[in-house]
Every structure is written in C-alpha cells, then in structure tokens.
Amino acid sequence: MASLDPDDWTTFRALGHRMMDDMIDRLAHARDTKVWTPLPDPVRQAFHAGLPHHGLGAEAAYAAFTARIAPYASGNTSPRFMGWVQGGGNPVGMLAELLAGGLNENCGGRDHVGLAVERQVIAWSAAMLGLPVSTGGLLVTGSSIANFIALLCARRRHLGTTVRHAGLAGAPLVGYAQAGVHRCIPGAFDMAGLGTEALRRIPVDAAYRIDLAALEATIVADRASGLDPFLLIGTAGAVDVGAIDDLTALAALAARHNLWFHVDAAFGALVALSPTRCHLIAGIERADSVAFDFHKWAQVQYDSGCILVRDQQWMLDTFAQQASYLTTTTRGLAGGAPWPCDLGPDLSRGFRALKVWMTLQAYGSDRLGTIVDDSCALAQRLATLIDTTPGLSRLAPVPLNIVCFRYDDGGTDLDAFNEALVADLQIAGDFVPSTTTIGGKRAIRVALVNHRTTSTDIDALVEAVLAAAYHRRDGSPHSSL
Numbered sequence: 468m469a470s471l472d473p474d475d476w477t478t479f480r481a482l483g484h485r486m487m488d489d490m491i492d493r494l495a496h497a498r499d500t501k502v503w504t505p506l507p508d509p510v511r512q513a514f515h516a517g518l519p520h521h522g523l524g525a526e527a528a529y530a531a532f533t534a535r536i537a538p539y540a541s542g543n544t545s546p547r548f549m550g551w552v553q554g555g556g557n558p559v560g561m562l563a564e565l566l567a568g569g570l571n572e573n574c575g576g577r578d579h580v581g582l583a584v585e586r587q588v589i590a591w592s593a594a595m596l597g598l599p600v601s602t603g604g605l606l607v608t609g610s611s612i613a614n615f616i617a618l619l620c621a622r623r624r625h626l627g628t629t630v631r632h633a634g635l636a637g638a639p640l641v642g643y644a645q646a647g648v649h650r651c652i653p654g655a656f657d658m659a660g661l662g663t664e665a666l667r668r669i670p671v672d673a674a675y676r677i678d679l680a681a682l683e684a685t686i687v688a689d690r691a692s693g694l695d696p697f698l699l700i701g702t703a704g705a706v707d708v709g710a711i712d713d714l715t716a717l718a719a720l721a722a723r724h725n726l727w728f729h730v731d732a733a734f735g736a737l738v739a740l741s742p743t744r745c746h747l748i749a750g751i752e753r754a755d756s757v758a759f760d761f762h763k764w765a766q767v768q769y770d771s772g773c774i775l776v777r778d779q780q781w782m783l784d785t786f787a788q789q790a791s792y793l794t795t796t797t798r799g800l801a802g803g804a805p806w807p808c809d810l811g812p813d814l815s816r817g818f819r820a821l822k823v824w825m826t827l828q829a830y831g832s833d834r835l836g837t838i839v840d841d842s843c844a845l846a847q848r849l850a851t852l853i854d855t856t857p858g859l860s861r862l863a864p865v866p867l868n869i870v871c872f873r874y875d876d877g878g879t880d881l882d883a884f885n886e887a888l889v890a891d892l893q894i895a896g897d898f899v900p901s902t903t904t905i906g907g908k909r910a911i912r913v914a915l916v917n918h919r920t921t922s923t924d925i926d927a928l929v930e931a932v933l934a935a936a937y938h939r940r941d942g943s944p945h946s947s948l
Contacts, residue, residue, distance in 0.1 A: 473525070482525055485529075486529060487562075493537070493544070494556075497546065498546055498547075500545070502542040502545040502893075502899045504538055504896060505894060543555060544919075546917050546919035546924050547897065547899065547920070547927075548899045549898060549899060549920070549928070550900050550912070552916055553914075554762050554916055555766055555916070555918055557767070559826055560767050560823075560825065563768075563821045563824075563826070566821060567818040567821040570818060571818075573815060573817075574818055574820070575813060575814040576793065576795075576814070577802075578803030579803070581818045582807065584818075588606065588773075588820045589603070589605070589606075589775065590602075592759075592773055595736075595740065596748075596754075598754070598777060601777065601778050601779060602775050604773060604774055604779075604810075606761075606771060606823065607819075609733075609762070609770055610649070610758045612774075613758030614774075615651070615654075615659070616758075616782075616785075617729045617756035617757075618655045619659060619785050620781045621698045623784055624781055626640075628784075640696075642667065642696070643699050644666060644667075644700035645669055645671050646668045646669060646677075648668060649702075667685050671705075671710070675707070675710035675863065676710050677701070677702070677712045677717070679713065679716055683724075686720075701714050701750075703731065703735030704734045707863070707903050707905065708869055711735055711748060714754075715753070716750070728753065728755050728756075729755060729758070730756070732748070732757055735759070736748070736751070736759035739751070740836030741839040741843075743840055747866075755781075756775060756776045758774050759772070759773055761773060764842070764916060766835070766918050767823050774811070779810065782809075783805060787805070787809035787810075793806075842868040842916060845925050846867065846868045850865045852925070853870065856929060858874055858936065862905040863910075868915045869913065869914050870912075870913045873885040873908065874936045881908070883909075888939060901914070911932070913928070
C-alpha cells in the first residue's frame with residue numbers, strides 16, 4: 468500500500484523544525500533584507516519544467532523552496548512594503564497555519580470544532596461592528612468574494628425565491644456606489660449576471676466621499692425611467708485615498724428607498740477597534756451586510772476575508788441546497804446544521820478561522836486598534852513631511868493611512884517620471900510604494916498597514932524618493948540607498 472508518510476519520522480521532524488526556524492528567522496530579520504528582489508530569468512524559466520513523475524523527497528523540495536521561492540516573495544512582511552493595502556502577517560498567525568495544516572479540517576460542514584471556531588470569529592466580528600446577534604457570516608478568501616456574496620443576498624431578497632431557479636428574467640436591477648469603489652464591485656455585478664452598467668458610480672465630494680445629493684437624484688431618476696434600484700454600497704476605506712463615506716446618511720437613504728445597504732469595508736472595518744477613530748465608521752452597525760479582510764489591518768496571514776450578513780436567514784435563502792449525500796442529522800458528525808456550505812458558495816473550505824482566532828486570542832482587539840492608530844499617525848507624519856519638503860506635492864487629503872503625492876519639479880513629464888520613480892525604488896529593494904491616479908495626475912501611493920513600520924521608515928522613504936528623483940534627473944542609474 469502506498470503512503471505519503473515518511474519512512475523516518477525523526478528525520479522528517481528535524482526538517483520540520485528547520486523549516487519553522489527558517490521562517491521565524493525570516494520574520495525576525497524582516498527589516499534587514501531587501502523588500503523585494505525581481506525574479507531572475509533562470510529561476511523564472513525553472514518554473515516551466517514539466518510535471519515531476521518521480522519525487523525527489525522532502526529535503527530536495529525544501530532546498531528548491533529556499534533557493535527559488537523564498538528569496539523572491541513580494542515582501543509584504545517588510546516594514547518598508549507600502550505599496551498596497553496588505554498586512555504584514557504575524558508570528559502567531561504563521562504558526563496557526565501550521566496547526567491548521569496538521570488538523571486538515573474541511574470546514575464546509577459537519578459537526579466539528581473547526582465550525583465552532585469560525586462561528587466564534589463571526590460573532591466577535593459582528594460585535595466589533597455593532598451588528599446584532601442574528602448576524603451570520605463566513606470567512607472567505609477576501610473582500611472580492613465577500614462583496615459578491617453580499618450582492619447575491621441582496622438580489623435574492625429583492626427578487627424573491629424565483630431568482631434561484633428562473634434567473635433574473637430581465638429584471639432591470641441597478642445598484643449604487645461611489646466613483647472610487649474597488650474594482651471587485653463592478654466585477655461582482657458582472658459575475659452576478661447584472662452587467663457592469665447596472666452599477667451607478669456616483670461622483671465624490673472634495674473629501675472623496677460619495678455625493679449624497681447626486682446619489683439620491685440618481686436613484687429617483689432611475690426609478691422614474693423604469694429601472695429597479697436594489698442595492699446601495701458604502702465604502703469604508705476608499706482604495707485610492709482611504710476615505711470613508713457618510714455611512715449614517717447612507718443607511719438612512721437606503722431605508723428611505725428600500726435598498727439593501729452593504730458596506731465594503733475591506734480595511735476600514737478595523738477602524739472600529741481604534742479608540743480615537745471609531746466614530747469615522749458610525750452607521751456601519753445599520754448595514755445589511757459588511758465585507759472586510761482580516762489579512763489587512765488585523766495582520767492575519769493571507770487569505771482571511773469576512774462577510775457578515777445582518778440576518779443569517781438571508782444567506783440560507785440565497786445559498787442553501789439539498790443533496791442526499793449531504794443530509795444533516797441531529798446526532799453524529801453529520802449534525803451541526805446549518806453548515807457553512809449553506810451560507811455561501813464553497814463546499815470544500817479550509818480551516819481559515821484558526822489563524823484569525825489565534826491572532827485575536829494572542830494579541831487582543833485593543834492591540835489591533837493601537838496598530839490602526841499608529842498607522843494613521845505615520846500617515847500624518849508623512850503628509851507633513853511632504854507638505855514641508857520642496858519638490859514633493861501631496862495630491863489628496865489623508866483621512867486614514869494612505870498618502871498620495873508625487874515628485875514635482877515643474878517638469879512636463881511628471882506622470883511618466885513618477886511612474887518610473889516608483890519602479891526604481893521597487894527594483895532597488897529599498898521601498899515598495901505603488902502608483903495611482905489622483906485628479907488626472909499620476910501619484911505615488913503609500914499605504915501604511917504593516918505593524919512593523921516606524922517613523923524611521925517614513926523619514927527614510929522621503930529621503931529615498933528625493934535621492935531616486937535626483938539620480939533619475941541627472942541621468943544616473945538609481946542604486947540601493
């Protein structure tokens with residue numbers, strides 16, 4: 468009989484200990500190495516090799532990992548990874564991934580501890596946002612799927628039971644979100660069969676929040692033209708600048724027009740844990756559904772998104788199915804109804820909840836709230852430096868943790884120049900910012916999420932941007948600073 472267990476557990480145990488030590492060392496020295504190293508062509512080509520029919524063993528597989536994978540990771544554990552809204556992970560969460568792998572739980576259904584852990588995480592999440600005890604939810608890959616689940620629940624509530632077997636039947640549904648909404652929202656409209664044109668992208672005000680007057684006027688006009696409004700999406704943490712819509716006003720407007728009120732709070736939900744900024748997401752407790760990610764400001768390892776729905780019954784109405792081979796019982800392992808597979812689209816699901824549960828158990832919500840405050844304080848420090856440094860120009864307000872600016876010496880090529888400047892910094896390995904477009908101008912975008920980032924990194928970033936700009940203007944290649 469073939470088995471994948473090792474012939475010698477002692478040797479395998481030693482390899483496992485070495486792997487764990489190497490990863491702990493990697494986190495302990497995250498500040499001491501380059502943020503990112505481009506993948507060399509020979510290494511890239513090695514990943515085009517064919518299927519290995521005969522294994523080389525665990526030792527050889529790990530040797531390949533250390534040589535060809537670990538050195539070329541994206542670098543989001545580094546305190547100087549500032550390009551996108553990605554958390555840095557945490558040591559306890561890393562070990563929780565090992566524990567979850569050892570248990571190998573399928574959390575799609577049945578009555579076992581994996582589901583109890585996930586249900587507790589969902590209950591904690593609902594309490595964090597002020598949602599009622601009737602709230603249901605799931606841990607999913609990320610806010611892209613969480614937002615999609617919310618849209619499907621809103622569609623089911625609006626159209627009734629027939630939508631599950633008869634489809635849309637030409638229903639002219641339309642939904643609403645601010646112009647800066649994340650790309651996954653139009654993607655959800657596409658996947659749900661509504662089409663991206665069914666999403667009305669409402670202009671924003673000077674603070675990058677949805678324009679309430681324009682929103683209501685659009686809803687009224689759509690109804691008058693025979694369309695069927697069903698969904699209003701508030702944004703808590705706009706992707707470009709971190710702005711938060713007036714959620715209290717949106718909740719009232721949604722109630723007035725009988726719309727499902729959903730909040731895309733991919734990273735902004737964690738503001739609820741900040742003692743100084745929690746008021747910024749007031750109104751989120753009135754949402755019918757909320758999508759957010761633990762793998763951003765909560766620093767949990769990827770992937771760990773979350774969908775919360777105010778009444779779990781809406782999830783059951785949207786997703787539950789019957790199959791003889793998945794019949795639930797009142798006793799035995801087939802108990803524990805309702806199962807997660809009846810609350811969302813996935814049947815096979817990993818023990819994603821364990822790393823979230825252990826992170827919250829180990830560090831507590833207060834400490835995570837402090838990380839939110841620290842990130843926002845660092846963003847204000849960077850904004851002040853930009854405002855007082857010749858050659859740098861800030862392009863947007865800084866309501867939370869994202870700062871958009873650019874190098875501006877009056878040149879005529881500033882969009883292309885700043886794009887190249889960011890690539891220079893990334894390739895040198897000193898810092899990883901990203902780019903976006905603000906008011907038609909190409910901007911350097913710095914998202915401060917990583918719990919390892921300090922004021923020293925902020926000061927060094929400004930120096931690195933200026934040095935790289937001077938090198939590029941002088942025609943000299945940028946070198947590591």
